[in-house]
Amino acid sequence: MKYNTLLFDVDNTLLDFDANEGESFKSLIRDKGEIYSEELYEVYKKINQGMWADIELGKIKVDEVLNTRFSKLMSEYGKSIDGGEWEKTYRLYLNKGVQLMPDAxxxxxxxxxxxxLYIVTNGIARTQYSRINGAGISQYFKDCFISEDIGANKPAIEFFNYVKDHVKGFNEAETLIIGDSITSDIKGGNLAGIDTCWLCKEGTVNESSISPNYEIHSLKELLQIL
Known part of the structure; x- marks a missing residue:
């Protein structure tokens, strides 16, 4: 057996974050008395994904995303809102998202x-713990490593060094990280000297120079690798 330690990402690897995000956003917009539309959601996703990409590059901090993503969104429509208050409401809905990926x-x-098994995820600790516990998968993991607790986000080497320091007998050669993000999970694994497995949707093309050791389209395919 080549591997004995498996590091799992959470969002869109174990839990269906896309479904959770969509439902939570829709609930937020209606809660705030605004009119939901697919266009509005697409604009939000573009803003949000761009800001999280900047976090991965070390350009901004998480607090900036949380405090400004909704105010940036509504400013696109000529409205001024309290982004921090919207975030608090959104977080209440997001914390309840326990939709699992198929066969998890x-x-x-x-x-x-x-x-x-260990969890290695970016995100807000309270939200991630709430979702992991609510989905009924916490019993499978020896520990959870969350970026907010660590003070660094994947793919930063500081994140992975923290994991290495807190897993007894950690051996890079016997460890595999599984995740859906090329720029976070796979890049981070490569930087840390850990083998990587990319869980990608059918039809997704890796247009980057970042290469995973394995590529799968469902969690069940992982059983064929290990």
């Missing part, structure tokens, strides 16, 4: 019997 329970249950 089955795959984790089988892997848990043979490997030591």
């Amino acid at each position: 329970h089955e795959v984790l249950s089988k892997l848990h019997e043979k490997y030591t």
Whole structure:
């Protein structure tokens, strides 16, 4: 057995963040008395994804995203709102998002019997713990490493150094990271000297120079690799 330690990303790897985000955003907009539209949601996603990309590059801090993404959104429509208050409301909905990716329970249950599993995720600690526990998958993992707790975000080497320092007997050669993000999970694994497995949607093309060791289109395919 080549690997004994598996590091799992959370969003769109184990939990369906896209579904959670969409439902939470729709609830927020209606809660604030605004009119929801797919166009509005697409504008939000463009702003949000751009800001999280800047976090991965070390250009901005998480607090800037949380405090300004909704005010940036509504300013596109000529409206001034309290971005921090909108974030608090949005977070209440987001914390409840426990939608699982297909076959997550089955795959984790089988892997848990043979490997030591850890969670490695970017995000707000309270939200991630709430979702992980609510989805009923926390029992499969020995520990959870969340960027807010660590003070660094994937793909920064500081994030992975923290993980290495807090996993007893950590061995890069016996560790595999599984995630959906080329720029976060796969790049981070490469920087840390850890083998990587990219969980990508059918039809997704890797247009970057970042290369994973493995590529799968469903969690079940992971069982064929290990």
